Amino acid sequence: MGDVLDLRRSPLAGRGFGVDSPRLRMAEEPFRSLVEVRSQARPEAAGVGATWCWQLGPTWWLVDGAPATEPCLEVPLAGVVRSGNEGASAVDVSAQRTTVVLAGENAERVLAHGCPIDLSRVPVGGCVQGLLVGAQVAIGRTGDDAFRVYVRPAFARHLAAWLTDAAVEDL
Amino acid sequence: MLRIPCPHCGERDATEFHYGAAAGVDYPTDPAALTDGEWAAYLFVRANPRGWFRERWFHAAGCRLWFHVERHTVTDQVRTVREGAA
Numbered sequence A: 001m002g003d004v005l006d007l008r009r010s011p012l013a014g015r016g017f018g019v020d021s022p023r024l025r026m027a028e029e030p031f032r033s034l035v036e037v038r039s040q041a042r043p044e045a046a047g048v049g050a051t052w053c054w055q056l057g058p059t060w061w062l063v064d065g066a067p068a069t070e071p072c073l074e075v076p077l078a079g080v081v082r083s084g085n086e087g088a089s090a091v092d093v094s095a096q097r098t099t100v101v102l103a104g105e106n107a108e109r110v111l112a113h114g115c116p117i118d119l120s121r122v123p124v125g126g127c128v129q130g131l132l133v134g135a136q137v138a139i140g141r142t143g144d145d146a147f148r149v150y151v152r153p154a155f156a157r158h159l160a161a162w163l164t165d166a167a168v169e170d171l
Numbered sequence B: 001m002l003r004i005p006c007p008h009c010g011e012r013d014a015t016e017f018h019y020g021a022a023a024g025v026d027y028p029t030d031p032a033a034l035t036d037g038e039w040a041a042y043l044f045v046r047a048n049p050r051g052w053f054r055e056r057w058f059h060a061a062g063c064r065l066w067f068h069v070e071r072h073t074v075t076d077q078v079r080t081v082r083e084g085a086a
């Protein structure tokens, strides 16, 4: 049996999406390991090997880790968040979203073209959910000029096409 | 654009929300005992005031929580906001 992962196809595969210019870099990061956690407290995501942990709502978290051959964060996270808290849960949602990363001095400007949320008020490590050119997204800030945008597969091509067009003046 | 203050996310465009109509309309304790008229009144009859109105909103594109807003139906000014689904 060949590598089953070779059969996966990301929402933006073959679309030619991506920019690498001095002031703006955009790319899809497909197949990230994503887990949604319901818990009062912020889950200890770093302890199970995850890279990011975004707050989506008062008791709602999105944990983002490196791609893996199988769901690898759900079980350890469930163990962590459910200890002493029976109401908490962790569910693998890797297939629910793909990730688009933007970086560079113009990254915030490109997003602002299509997003009514004031991203300048989002701190590093902070996350907002809302509409970006009509697509429901979660936008997490990973640095002063770096963002991760989580978008549903069905909206990914629309978002990528819009980003490609919106970025023309910001390359 | 009408702007709605979500108690968790802050003020956002109304297009991110789903409107939940009047607040404080309790489900009948014994629906089977109601007459057709009483059931219709529960379903459809609302105050529709010209002035302050308590209503529910759902932040569908954001934190996905229900909450209450007191909004002036003429000016769209918002007076109080309260968390909670009921």
Ligand SMILES: [Zn+2]
Residues within 6 Å of the ligand: B006, B007, B008, B009, B010, B059, B062, B063, B064, B065
């Ligand atoms: Zn909200």
